[in-house]
Amino acid sequence: MIIGGIIAVTLAAGTFYVFRGDIPYGTTVLGADLGGLSRTEAADTIRTRLAADARTTAAVDIQVEGRGATLRPADIGLAVDVDATVAGAAAGSPKLFGERVVAPVVTVDAERLDTALTEAVGTVGTPMKAPAITFTGLTPKAVHPEAGRGLDPRRTADTVKAGWLSGGPVIVPLVETHAATTAAEVDQLVKTVAEPAVAAPLTIRSGAGTVTVPPAAIAKSLVLTADKTGLITPRIDAGKLRTAIAGRLAKVETAATDAKFTFSAGKPKIVEGKDGKGLDLAALAPSLLTAAQSGDSRTIDATLTTAAPALGAAELEKLGVQEKVSTFTTKFPGGLSSPRSQNIVTAAKHVRGALVLPGKTFSLNKFTGERGYAQGYKDAPVIVGGHLTPGVGGGVSQFTTTLFNATYYAGLKDVEHKPHSYYFDRYPSVIESTIFWPDLDFKFKNDSPHGVLIDTAWTSSTITVSVWSTKVWDEVTTEWSKRRDITSPSTVTKPAGPSCISTSGLNGFTQDAWRLFHKDGKVEKREKFTWKYDPEPRFVCGAP
Known part of the structure; x- marks a missing residue:
C-alpha cells in the first residue's frame, strides 16, 4: 500500500510536470527545448535560434536536371512561420521520457520561386503544348494539348520547403505537365462556342444607332487560347474588336477632343477640350460573348458612355x-x-x-x-x-x-x-x-x-x-x-x-x-x- 501510494504521487507529480506552460515538456524545434514555455516565450526562443542559424539567410542551392540555381531566401519568400510552428508545438502530446521533435513550418512564395528558378536554370524538360482554337477565315480549328515534362510550381515549392534546412542541395524533380483544358474539352468548345459565334452577325443597339458586328470581326476578337496552365477561358478582346469594326463605330461614336494650345496675338492660349461619346466594348464583352453563343437573340442593348478628354485644360495650365x-x-x-x-x-x-x-x-x-x-x-x-x-x-x-x-x-x-x-x-x-x-x-x-x-x-x-x-x-x-x-x-x-x-x-x-x-x-x-x-x-x- 505504501509503495502504491508512492507511485500514485510520482505519477501525479509527473503529470503536473509535463503539462506546465503552453508547450508540452519534451518538445524541441530546431534543437531548441521549448518544453514548459508559454507561446510567447517559445516564439522568442525560435526567433533567437533562427537569427543564429546561418542556413536561414544563406543562399539555397537548388538543383534541376543537373543545373544549379543559387537563390536567396528573401528573394523567393522562403522563411519559417514562427507562429504556425509554435501552434504545432503546442498542439502535440507531452513526453515524460525522451523528446518530441517538431519540424518548423516553412513558407515560400511559389510564384516567385518558380519565376526565379526558371530564369536561373532556363528551359528544362519538354514544354507542354497548349490547347487553342484558331480561325482560318470563319472556320475554327482545334489545337489539342500534348503533355510535357517540366517544373510544377506547387511540387517545386513543397520540395524546397522540405529540403531547405537540411544543409545540402535541394533536388527539385520534373513532373509530367498536363493542360487544364483537355482535348475533349477543346472539341466541345469548338461546338458550343467557336462555331456558333461566327454563325451570324451580332448587333449592338444604342441611342445613337446600331452597329453590326460581322462574323469576320467576331473571329478576329474571340480569344480561345490557353493561359500558362493550359486553361482556355473564352473571351472577347475589346481592343481587337474595336480595331475590327472601327469604321462602323465611327457612325455612332464621337471622339473626345483634348485641350490644346493655340497662338493668339503671338502668345499661347488654351482651348478647352470636349467630351466624346462612345461604346464601352470592354464592359459589353461578356454580353457579346453570351450572345455570340446564342442561336436566338444576337442583339445587345448598350448605352453610350461619356469619354472625357485625355488631356484637359487644367492639366495644360499646370505645365x-x-x-x-x-x-x-x-x-x-x-x-x-x-x-x-x-x-x-x-x-x-x-x-x-x-x-x-x-x-x-x-x-x-x-x-x-x-x-x-x-x-x-x-x-x-x-x-x-x-x-x-x-x-x-x-x-x-x-x-x-x-x-x-x-x-x-x-x-x-x-x-x-x-x-x-x-x-x-x-x-x-x-x-x-x-x-x-x-x-x-x-x-x-x-x-x-x-x-x-x-x-x-x-x-x-x-x-x-x-x-x-x-x-x-x-x-x-x-x-x-x-x-x-x-x-x-x-x-x-x-x-x-x-x-x-x-x-x-x-x-x-x-x-x-x-x-x-x-x-x-x-x-x-x-x-x-x-x-x-x-x-x-x-x-x-x-x-x-
Missing part, C-alpha cells in the same frame, strides 16, 4: 507654358516661291503647336512622318553621297537647324542631331543639323519639369522657331574655338543635266562649340560639341 524661353531665326534665299522655301514653311506649319511633356523625347521624323510629295513637299537640292542633287523635301534641314538651335538655347537635352557634311554660312557652325527620312533624325528631350510648346513663324526670307515654357536657366550661350585643320575644295566636273547643281566650293575645317548654362550669375555647366566639315567640291556642270 507652366508661360514665357518665351528662347527663339532662333535663320535666313533663306529665293523668296516663298522657291520650292526649297516652300518645304521649309510646310515643315514649320506642321510643327507649330507641338507640345512636349516633361520627360518626353521629341523626334522630328516621327512627328512629321515621311516628307514626300503626298505631304506637300517639293523637289529641292539635297546632299546625297556628297553631291547636291534634287530631292523631295530639300530645305527641311534649314528648319531642322532652326528648331535645333531654339531647343539648344532653351537648355533642353540634345538626344540626336548631325551637322551637314559641308558648312553653309547661313547656319551657325557646329551647332546645326541636317535631316533625311528615315535615316537621319533630330531629337531632343524635355528634361525640364515644365511643358515645352513650339511656335514657328516665317517671312519671305526667314524662318523662326520659338520655345515657350518656364525658364530653368537664366541664359544659354555659345563659345566657339578657332577653326583648325582647314582643307581646300577640289574641282569636280559632272555631266550637264537636271541632276547637276553647280557650286563654287567651300573650305573644310574642324571646330568646337561649347554650350554654357548660366544660373545666378555664373556658368553652372558646359557642354562640348565638335564637328569636322568636309571641303565641298567646286562642282562644274559640263562635259564628262
Whole structure:
C-alpha cells in the first residue's frame, strides 16, 4: 500500500510536470527545448535560434536536371512561420521520457520561386503544348494539348520547403505537365462556342444607332487560347474588336477632343477640350460573348458612355507654358516661291503647336512622318553621297537647324542631331543639323519639369522657331574655338543635266562649340560639341 501510494504521487507529480506552460515538456524545434514555455516565450526562443542559424539567410542551392540555381531566401519568400510552428508545438502530446521533435513550418512564395528558378536554370524538360482554337477565315480549328515534362510550381515549392534546412542541395524533380483544358474539352468548345459565334452577325443597339458586328470581326476578337496552365477561358478582346469594326463605330461614336494650345496675338492660349461619346466594348464583352453563343437573340442593348478628354485644360495650365524661353531665326534665299522655301514653311506649319511633356523625347521624323510629295513637299537640292542633287523635301534641314538651335538655347537635352557634311554660312557652325527620312533624325528631350510648346513663324526670307515654357536657366550661350585643320575644295566636273547643281566650293575645317548654362550669375555647366566639315567640291556642270 505504501509503495502504491508512492507511485500514485510520482505519477501525479509527473503529470503536473509535463503539462506546465503552453508547450508540452519534451518538445524541441530546431534543437531548441521549448518544453514548459508559454507561446510567447517559445516564439522568442525560435526567433533567437533562427537569427543564429546561418542556413536561414544563406543562399539555397537548388538543383534541376543537373543545373544549379543559387537563390536567396528573401528573394523567393522562403522563411519559417514562427507562429504556425509554435501552434504545432503546442498542439502535440507531452513526453515524460525522451523528446518530441517538431519540424518548423516553412513558407515560400511559389510564384516567385518558380519565376526565379526558371530564369536561373532556363528551359528544362519538354514544354507542354497548349490547347487553342484558331480561325482560318470563319472556320475554327482545334489545337489539342500534348503533355510535357517540366517544373510544377506547387511540387517545386513543397520540395524546397522540405529540403531547405537540411544543409545540402535541394533536388527539385520534373513532373509530367498536363493542360487544364483537355482535348475533349477543346472539341466541345469548338461546338458550343467557336462555331456558333461566327454563325451570324451580332448587333449592338444604342441611342445613337446600331452597329453590326460581322462574323469576320467576331473571329478576329474571340480569344480561345490557353493561359500558362493550359486553361482556355473564352473571351472577347475589346481592343481587337474595336480595331475590327472601327469604321462602323465611327457612325455612332464621337471622339473626345483634348485641350490644346493655340497662338493668339503671338502668345499661347488654351482651348478647352470636349467630351466624346462612345461604346464601352470592354464592359459589353461578356454580353457579346453570351450572345455570340446564342442561336436566338444576337442583339445587345448598350448605352453610350461619356469619354472625357485625355488631356484637359487644367492639366495644360499646370505645365507652366508661360514665357518665351528662347527663339532662333535663320535666313533663306529665293523668296516663298522657291520650292526649297516652300518645304521649309510646310515643315514649320506642321510643327507649330507641338507640345512636349516633361520627360518626353521629341523626334522630328516621327512627328512629321515621311516628307514626300503626298505631304506637300517639293523637289529641292539635297546632299546625297556628297553631291547636291534634287530631292523631295530639300530645305527641311534649314528648319531642322532652326528648331535645333531654339531647343539648344532653351537648355533642353540634345538626344540626336548631325551637322551637314559641308558648312553653309547661313547656319551657325557646329551647332546645326541636317535631316533625311528615315535615316537621319533630330531629337531632343524635355528634361525640364515644365511643358515645352513650339511656335514657328516665317517671312519671305526667314524662318523662326520659338520655345515657350518656364525658364530653368537664366541664359544659354555659345563659345566657339578657332577653326583648325582647314582643307581646300577640289574641282569636280559632272555631266550637264537636271541632276547637276553647280557650286563654287567651300573650305573644310574642324571646330568646337561649347554650350554654357548660366544660373545666378555664373556658368553652372558646359557642354562640348565638335564637328569636322568636309571641303565641298567646286562642282562644274559640263562635259564628262
